[in-house]
Amino acid sequence: MIVGGGTAGWMAAAALAKVFPGTLSIRLIESEQIGTIGVGEATVPHLKLFNQLLQIDEAEFVRAVKGTFKLGIEFVDWAQVGDRYFHGFGTIGHDFGLLPFHQYWLKAHRLGKAAELGAYSLHTVAGPRGKFMVSAEDVPKGSPLADIAYAYHFDAGLYAKYLRRYAEQRGVRRTEGKVVDVRLRGEDGFVESVVLESGERIDGDLFLDCSGFRGLLIEQTLHAGYEDWSHWLPCDRAVAVACENFGPPTPFVRCTAREAGWTWRIPLQHRTGNGYVYSSAHIGDDEAAARLLGQLDAPAMGEPRVLRFAAGQRRKVWDRNVVAIGLSAGFLEPLESTSIYLIQSGIARLVNLFPDTGFSPAVIDRYNAQTAFEIERIRDFIILHYCATERGDTPFWRYCRAMEIPAPLAETIRLFRDSGRFYRNAEEMFAVTSWVEVMIGQGILPRAWHPAVDQLSDAELQRLMDDVQRVIAACVEAMPTHQQFIARCCAAA
Numbered sequence: 018m019i020v021g022g023g024t025a026g027w028m029a030a031a032a033l034a035k036v037f038p039g040t041l042s043i044r045l046i047e048s049e050q051i052g053t054i055g056v057g058e059a060t061v062p063h064l065k066l067f068n069q070l071l072q073i074d075e076a077e078f079v080r081a082v083k084g085t086f087k088l089g090i091e092f093v094d095w096a097q098v099g100d101r102y103f104h105g106f107g108t109i110g111h112d113f114g115l116l117p118f119h120q121y122w123l124k125a126h127r128l129g130k131a132a133e134l135g136a137y138s139l140h141t142v143a144g145p146r147g148k149f150m151v152s153a154e155d156v157p158k159g160s161p162l163a164d165i166a167y168a169y170h171f172d173a174g175l176y177a178k179y180l181r182r183y184a185e186q187r188g189v190r191r192t193e194g195k196v197v198d199v200r201l202r203g204e205d206g207f208v209e210s211v212v213l214e215s216g217e218r219i220d221g222d223l224f225l226d227c228s229g230f231r232g233l234l235i236e237q238t239l240h241a242g243y244e245d246w247s248h249w250l251p252c253d254r255a256v257a258v259a260c261e262n263f264g265p266p267t268p269f270v271r272c273t274a275r276e277a278g279w280t281w282r283i284p285l286q287h288r289t290g291n292g293y294v295y296s297s298a299h300i301g302d303d304e305a306a307a308r309l310l311g312q313l314d315a316p317a318m319g320e321p322r323v324l325r326f327a328a329g330q331r332r333k334v335w336d337r338n339v340v341a342i343g344l345s346a347g348f349l350e351p352l353e354s355t356s357i358y359l360i361q362s363g364i365a366r367l368v369n370l371f372p373d374t375g376f377s378p379a380v381i382d383r384y385n386a387q388t389a390f391e392i393e394r395i396r397d398f399i400i401l402h403y404c405a406t407e408r409g410d411t412p413f414w415r416y417c418r419a420m421e422i423p424a425p426l427a428e429t430i431r432l433f434r435d436s437g438r439f440y441r442n443a444e445e446m447f448a449v450t451s452w453v454e455v456m457i458g459q460g461i462l463p464r465a466w467h468p469a470v471d472q473l474s475d476a477e478l479q480r481l482m483d484d485v486q487r488v489i490a491a492c493v494e495a496m497p498t499h500q501q502f503i504a505r506c507c508a509a510a
């Protein structure tokens with residue numbers, strides 16, 4: 018039983034219907050009266066794997082959700098006002114010997130023999146030039162064009178509709194109605210049934226709570242508890258508004274640091290999504306809305322809408338026979354577009370640890386431990402953007418610069434600053450390249466490089482830098498523009 022028909026509910030319904038065809042009886046309850054949150058337009062490359070699992074045709078999908086493509090995120094004014102860097106999804110240069118490319122770059126940069134780090138990444142060069150293509154099959158193996166990581170920007174409402182159609186075609190039964198009561202089993206407190214406003218009572222074995230921020234089952238009924246991370250991520254509101262398109266769509270999200278938070282700009286085929294994520298302790302709703310409207314590239318479409326949230330995580334995302342997926346499980350601001358990814362990984366983990374009616378506590382504990390580890394690492398990655406700022410121009414940024422940060426993040430930064438090294442646990446989401454790009458983009462420049470780099474002479478090092486930069490520049494030159502690519506492959510009707 019799935020309670021909630023937002024992105025989380027329909028992603029879960031579609032995936033479970035695909036993975037367990039005919040073996041699970043899946044019902045989804047949603048209330049049009051309550052509605053969905055309706056934002057969530059930028060994604061990460063992992064979503065391609067989800068679409069592959071569902072055997073969704075990419076061009077059909079992009080057309081249906083009026084989507085565009087995303088090579089990464091451009092961060093403006095984060096380290097200092099006037100700064101700009103790109104977090105691209107791909108690799109930087111190529112590993113050489115046993116070392117990652119950035120180790121060589123560190124020395125070359127110190128010697129004045131290297132350009133900015135981004136010059137060695139296809140994504141970082143192509144994005145700002147408005148170039149995009151998917152991986153090419155007719156290029157030599159090892160060419161940067163052979164393996165291009167990318168994600169999508171899409172209309173969240175159309176995405177939920179698309180998945181609903183997919184799930185219903187595969188047997189998921191949708192019930193329109195508002196859940197007004199939840200019944201628990203006397204002996205063990207498991208959820209037994211939900212009761213709709215109409216009086217209908219619906220029983221189930223496993224309940225997925227996809228009811229959004231309210232956490233109807235996991236919190237309002239089971240009181241799983243919430244770990245609040247607002248002291249590290251003080252933004253607690255967002256105001257969002259779409260505007261008309263202005264110029265060709267960029268193949269990236271732009272995130273610009275503002276006086277009390279940051280704004281996003283996400284281009285779709287039919288409009289551009291905009292929002293200001295801010296700390297209500299540092300700016301009022303009206304002023305935030307005025308600031309957002311004041312910096313739009315084109316006329317607004319509709320009125321700005323304010324959304325409230327608290328950064329954090331449910332203490333137990335799986336409690337008894339209820340698994341929280343989506344906003345009911347927790348929330349991290351959309352700076353790195355990770356919420357839909359967290360839905361996807363929650364579903365993947367559930368499929369992996371799918372319970373029988375015995376609901377083994379060991380299985381539940383494993384699920385909760387993995388979920389906590391994953392979201393805490395993502396949380397730290399997001400905090401990095403704030404704490405590694407040199408801005409001191411507003412109270413908000415002075416708070417971020419001075420705040421105490423989680424110990425694992427402090428250790429990660431110290432190791433990188435001292436040695437340029439970064440270690441990734443197999444179960445964490447962001448790749449080494451992502452951390453390196455953001456750390457260097459935020460101005461954390463390591464003091465040293467790996468000693469093995471010194472095996473290359475200065476001339477060899479220079480040649481390595483020049484060769485990679487030349488190959489990247491030539492590849493980007495050969496790419497079509499993002500707009501040309503969409504027009505050719507997947508323009509919406």
Ligand SMILES: Cc1cc2nc3c(=O)[nH]c(=O)nc-3n(C[C@H](O)[C@H](O)[C@H](O)COP(=O)(O)OP(=O)(O)OC[C@H]3O[C@@H](n4cnc5c(N)ncnc54)[C@H](O)[C@@H]3O)c2cc1C
Binds near residue numbers: 020233
């Ligand atoms: C400002 C902002 C920007 C965001 N941007 C991004 C982004 O760029 N990328 C990204 O990955 N994520 C983003 N997110 C997160 C993303 O919006 C959510 O992860 C995603 O929409 C999933 O929401 P949901 O399905 O969990 O909840 P919701 O969309 O809130 O859906 C809840 C569902 O539960 C139903 N429901 C609730 N109560 C009842 C009841 N009593 N009876 C019956 N039904 C009920 C509702 O009708 C609805 O169908 C953003 C979030 C915010 C706040």
